[in-house]
Amino acid sequence: MYAQEDFNKKVSSLLKNTVPLVTSAELDTLLQKNPNLILLDTRSSKEYEVSKIAAAKFIDYDDFKPEMVRGIPKEEQIVVYCSVGYRSEKIGEKLQELGYNNVLNLYGGIFDWKNTDHTVINEKNQPTDSVHTYNKNWSKYLHKGVKVYD
Template structure:
């Protein structure tokens, strides 16, 4: 099934060219097909109005070290364990994100199953955050333009920042 979504993303990128915008109909269609919608979605605009949000980055440590949302805590995806969020209140306003929102949805499901009450998946995730002109910081907490684009296939959706693939 995941291969089907990757193929859909590739076909959409070919159909709409490399200039497709993150807020394009093609990207929205791909995201809507990719998400199971088991975790409520939150837009970038809504997140910006939530100063109390607890941001959890579900990408690899290498991706997180390249750049992440300011104040985000790395929790990982393959290596995610609930003990990484033991300090996060069960009633906290939690927003999970990854590159586009697939991995974060899976971690969000685990959080909800563990009793976390207010979990949201950032719609479009890091790519949309950056494409809308919002800042990211590196592993040392310093502002950066570098963004881990996950892979060249998925990197087509990242329109701002300096793409990093390693």
């Protein structure tokens, strides 16, 4: 499928692979095994308000401060995500610098999560098809769901 190849090429061009990757299928398995898995959404508050992966905690990429993760034990497994993986990789690097040694970055972010038929929820914790796509340019990488952007 050309669209998926295009998406993979774009994601690969953005990532430095400094934070180990986890696929959507692998994250799904991790969440089934550990519903208390620490999942950090590193997008903007506007994006987070539209939809998120269930149980994700908001960590603002633009205003990240170490205090935001102070209560998380350093040995806990943490999965970070954003739209496609770039911003979450940067936050993952910051977490590694803070001494977190079990950080994973969701490959393809919430776009891949939704494109592979996984559920996202809105601010009322109800399933939704809406995903904030950052802007119109990036919306072409979301193939399933309702594209929301400013």
